[in-house]
Amino acid sequence: MTALPTQRGQNSGASALGQSISLFGSIVQPFVSALGVLYIFGLLLINIDLARYRVVNLDLARPEYVLAGLLWVLAIVPSGVIWLACLHSARERTRRREFGLGIVFAVLGLFTAISFPAGMLTAFSGASAAGVFWPIFLSHVTTFVVNVGLLSIAVAVGGLPPTSTAEIAQLDRSARLLLGAVLALGMTVAFVVLLGAYATFSYPYLPKMMGGGRKPFVELMLSSSATKQWDALNIPISPDRMTVGPLVLLFESQQVLVVTQRTARVWPIPLELPRPAIALERGRVAAVIYTDAAPPSIIIKAAP
Numbered sequence: 001m002t003a004l005p006t007q008r009g010q011n012s013g014a015s016a017l018g019q020s021i022s023l024f025g026s027i028v029q030p031f032v033s034a035l036g037v038l039y040i041f042g043l044l045l046i047n048i049d050l051a052r053y054r055v056v057n058l059d060l061a062r063p064e065y066v067l068a069g070l071l072w073v074l075a076i077v078p079s080g081v082i083w084l085a086c087l088h089s090a091r092e093r094t095r096r097r098e099f100g101l102g103i104v105f106a107v108l109g110l111f112t113a114i115s116f117p118a119g120m121l122t123a124f125s126g127a128s129a130a131g132v133f134w135p136i137f138l139s140h141v142t143t144f145v146v147n148v149g150l151l152s153i154a155v156a157v158g159g160l161p162p163t164s165t166a167e168i169a170q171l172d173r174s175a176r177l178l179l180g181a182v183l184a185l186g187m188t189v190a191f192v193v194l195l196g197a198y199a200t201f202s203y204p205y206l207p208k209m210m211g212g213g214r215k216p217f218v219e220l221m222l223s224s225s226a227t228k229q230w231d232a233l234n235i236p237i238s239p240d241r242m243t244v245g246p247l248v249l250l251f252e253s254q255q256v257l258v259v260t261q262r263t264a265r266v267w268p269i270p271l272e273l274p275r276p277a278i279a280l281e282r283g284r285v286a287a288v289i290y291t292d293a294a295p296p297s298i299i300i301k302a303a304p
Contacts, residue, residue, distance in 0.1 A: 035066055038066045038070050040069070041069030041072055042065030042067065042069035042211075043065045045195055045198065045199050045203060046065065046068055048196050048200075050251070053276065054277060055250060055251075055277045059253055064208070064211070068212070069211075071210060071211030071212065072211075075202070076147055078117060079113045079144050079147050079148070080148075082112050082116075083113035083147075084151060086105050086106065086113070087105075087109055087155060090102045090103070090105035090106040110148065113147075113148050114141055114145060117140075118140035118141045118143070118144050119137065121202055121205075121206065122136050122140055124212075125140075125205040125206055126207070136205050139201045139202065139205065140201065140205070142201040143197050143198050147194060150190045215248045215250060216248075216249050216290050217245075217247070217249075217262075218246065218247055218249045219288075220247065220257070220280065220285050220288060220289075221242060221243050221288075222241075222242050222243065222286060223284055224284070225240070225241040225242055234261075235261060235278065245259075247260065248260050248262060250277055254282065255281070256279045256280060256281060256282060257280045257285055257288070258277050258280075260275050260276065262275075
């Protein structure tokens with residue numbers, strides 16, 4: 001008889017522990033799921049950026065993917081929310097035949113959804129000089145013009161029939177499958193276009209510590225003098241043939257350093273034309289000098 005209270009205590013303790021674990025799992029699961037989504041966004045974003053240099057980075061163990069995805073979400077989502085809210089207000093005013101207020105809301109929303117986030121990203125880019133500010137600002141503006149344009153198309157398409165679940169339920173099975181496939185394809189294309197616009201026009205100008213993709217300028221000190229074959233790479237080589245650069249460092253791994261030459265801007269189009277990338281084995285590089293830091297910082301790379 002005395003064992004029953006002890007057994008009840010053990011059962012209640014196990015039940016409390018199980019509830020605590022379940023509660024902890026319900027809290028952590030959304031957080032982990034969100035990190036996974038941000039990781040996928042960042043992985044796609046960084047590889048779209050590198051694809052312009054004909055390079056793909058398949059190194060999956062890179063925390064920067066999450067940071068890059070987070071910055072993309074923080075940049076794109078507020079712009080979209082502002083535009084959709086102002087667009088909804090403009091349509092409501094138009095239905096009430098308040099055409100003047102409708103136009104005001106539409107113009108105000110368009111200006112805010114594009115210029116405000118573009119100005120914020122330009123400030124984060126560190127473009128304070130007049131000769132640098134406007135090209136970078138226009139580049140960021142292009143990203144949010146694409147964002148607003150895609151949302152406007154989505155709103156217009158969403159107003160086409162069938163517009164309610166009741167109307168969709170009346171369709172036969174093949175028609176519903178076709179409609180779902182078209183919507184899935186449209187959303188995928190819009191997502192890729194939006195991600196590509198950000199990767200092309202905004203991501204390259206944002207600092208890495210914030211989740212951006214600004215590439216540092218480096219000089220590479222070689223472990224042995226460059227042979228004549230290096231001349232075919234058409235990269236700057238010092239007279240003693242022990243240093244190459246300045247070059248743009250695209251990314252580095254334990255095996256290689258991937259670099260390219262300085263890019264050329266097409267003006268007035270806010271777009272840079274990347275040059276082909278060059279992969280150098282770690283064993284050929286003795287040190288990396290980051291020339292765009294003040295003063296230059298040198299990180300010694302031990303040859304394997």
